[in-house]
Amino acid sequence: MSRGLDSAVHLVQQFLSGSAKAGGTSVDATAGRGHDSLFLARLAGPEGRVYSFDTQETAIQSTRLLLEREGLADRVTLIKSGHEDMEEYVSGPVDAVIFNLGYLPGGDHSFVTRPEPTVRALESALRLLRPGGRVGLVIYTGHPGGTEECEAVEKTAAGLDGSLYNVIKIVVLNRAATAPVVIVIEKAGV
Numbered sequence: 001m002s003r004g005l006d007s008a009v010h011l012v013q014q015f016l017s018g019s020a021k022a023g024g025t026s027v028d029a030t031a032g033r034g035h036d037s038l039f040l041a042r043l044a045g046p047e048g049r050v051y052s053f054d055t056q057e058t059a060i061q062s063t064r065l066l067l068e069r070e071g072l073a074d075r076v077t078l079i080k081s082g083h084e085d086m087e088e089y090v091s092g093p094v095d096a097v098i099f100n101l102g103y104l105p106g107g108d109h110s111f112v113t114r115p116e117p118t119v120r121a122l123e124s125a126l127r128l129l130r131p132g133g134r135v136g137l138v139i140y141t142g143h144p145g146g147t148e149e150c151e152a153v154e155k156t157a158a159g160l161d162g163s164l165y166n167v168i169k170i171v172v173l174n175r176a177a178t179a180p181v182v183i184v185i186e187k188a189g190v
């Protein structure tokens, strides 16, 4: 896996490592194959907690297997439910939330995250976030519906009150227009 600027996931993880902390709480809004859950579990340490959501059983199983293999399954609560229901399962304050949108790698590509649930989940994540906490999103536009989802997320993020949130967007300038977009939102207050 690339660890350079060519990896949108790595970029988001770097931003989230600035707010996730040992003993804290974080959320993986799209568990998928479990790589982001593993990353957050490492940062959480033995006293911390990660809540990981995915609607597909195969993703929950993949994530569980990876975490068990790495000996960190006890730090992560796996939830087979949509991230739009996040506030039913997680009570704040939360240090970091990651959304790695799109489809499950190696899975059914017709099953993708969608604009309306994603925006609802993002709004939930922002309510749960502690001051100084960060939400990071990796957004893909190369699949059907991806551009609409990206636009919906950007509209929501751009509309946030600048005195309450710091919002940045990173785009790749010298690759295909479908290269992933990164958005990081930080709740002000520390």
Ligand SMILES: C[S@@+](CC[C@H](N)C(=O)[O-])C[C@H]1O[C@@H](n2cnc3c(N)ncnc32)[C@H](O)[C@@H]1O
Pocket (backbone or CB within 6 Å): 029, 030, 031, 032, 033, 034, 035, 036, 037, 053, 054, 055, 056, 059, 081, 082, 083, 084, 100, 101, 102, 103, 104, 105, 111, 112, 113, 114, 117
């Ligand atoms: C790009 S993958 C995530 C990759 C993952 N973070 C990893 O480290 O492997 C996107 C995932 O979002 C999941 N998903 C789709 N709609 C969802 C929803 N409403 N709530 C939670 N997960 C959802 C898909 O099942 C898929 O596994």
